[in-house]
Every structure is written in structure tokens, then in C-alpha cells.
Amino acid sequence: MTQLLAVSGLNKTYADDGRTVHALRDVSLHISVGECLGVVGESGSGKSTLVRLLLALERPDSGEAMLDGVPMFQLKPKELRAMRRHIQVVFQDPSAALNQRLPIWRSIMEPLDNFPDEKPAFLADVRHSRRETAVRLLEMVGLQAAHLDRYPHELSGGQKQRVAIARGISLGPKLLICDEPTSSLDVSVQAQMLKLLKELKRELGIAYLFISHDIAAVSMMSDRFIVMKEGQIVDRFARGQLLGEERHAYTRELVAAAT
């Protein structure tokens, strides 16, 4: 499989009350085109730090991330902005991700409005019209044109997360980071959201970095897995190997805690 993202030797420390916190220690991973890499780890294991670095919101102390062979942390701000459209994110809390004062269709169109020349293949026939484009995106995530002019407070949590996913896929990214995308949702809605993400992955060929403390959700989505603890990757394995004898003790603890 063609490699999409190759992260090597990422280190990130923070100063906290005079103490140095190693949020990431020598983290290396790769994701192939169209693949889902699941990331599991308890709170404080470094998952959000990894996301912030990949979104270029912060820089690592050392290490590199190559996206399609381009070294991200060496890019100039303008180049970085252009590259960033290839990595989109869906966060845990869709309410925080959507502007409460904008109707849904405007929120959905924000990324495309920021990159007016982008025309992903699945939007090519509607891109001439912002509203038609928004309808197409809504339909792709299981909502309808009737939702176009609603405001976030008029939607359920699951519907808001669908809108956030519509935004996330709108630029046809190569990588979608799903950062605890189901954690804020009712249990009954979580499975529907995972099903939707799976369908979009298959339809659009997007690779996912799927982060969750919910091992069941990660197992359902991912082709391969990494387990993080105190900023380090302590275990790596492929689908079907979660319950294997060779699993790290910490992975087994997480599995035991989840069952």
C-alpha cells in the first residue's frame, strides 16, 4: 500500500509548574492511503498532543512528519496552510466545532470557502453553487436539504456531529483525524456514527487516524492499532490481534477495563 503519512521520532515537552512533562517521546508511526490507524490510550497518554502537531497547531521539539513525502515541519507558513487542507479533523464535541450563529450550510461551506479553487471529484457537478454543494455534503452524511438553514441548537448531538463530519470531508482530505468522535454522543447514536465514518472511508478512500479511549469503537474502525502510554507507543498490532497472547500488559489492561 502507498504510504500517506510517516511520522518519525516525534518528541514534545511542556513546562508545567517548573516540571517538564514529556507529552510525546520518540513517537513514530505510518498510515497508508485509505487506511485507518486506531490510537488507544488513557487520558494524558499524548493523543491530543499528537493531533495538535499533525494539525500544525504546535511544533514538535524534534522529529518529522512526512505527508505524501513532504516534510510538514519544515514548511513555510504559506506552504503549511496549503498542505493543511489535506488533513482535516472531527473533534469530540461538535457544538464547539460549529459556529452557533451560523446556519448549518454556512458552517459546512467554511472550509471550501477558504479554498475556493478546491473541487473534490465528488462535488465537481455541484461546486458552481454553494447551497447545492452544501446539500450534497449533507446528504453524504445522512442529513437532508431541510437542515440547510437550521442553526446548531436546532440539531441533536448526532446531527451536529454529522455536520462536523460533512465539513471534515468537504475538501476531500487525504487524512481525516477522528479525535474521540463518538465520545460525546448517546450510546444509541455512537454505532450509527461509526457506520457512517466507515462508509465514507470506503466511498472516498480517505485515511483515518482514529483516536478513542473506547477500544470497541477503535477495533470496529481500524486496520492497525497503536497503544500509547505516557507519551510513548507501547504496542502496535493489526486487526484481529487485539486479544493475542503477545499483547503488551498495558493493552491487556485496557481490554480488561473495557469488558
Ligand SMILES: Nc1ncnc2c1ncn2[C@@H]1O[C@H](COP(=O)(O)OP(=O)(O)OP(=O)(O)O)[C@@H](O)[C@H]1O
Ligand atoms: N499545554 C500544555 N502544558 C502543559 N502540559 C501539557 C500541555 N498539553 C498537554 N500537556 C500534558 O501532556 C501530557 C499529554 O497530554 P495530552 O492532552 O496529549 O493527552 P491525551 O492522551 O490527549 O489526554 P486526554 O484524552 O485527556 O486529552 C499530559 O500529561 C498533559 O498534562
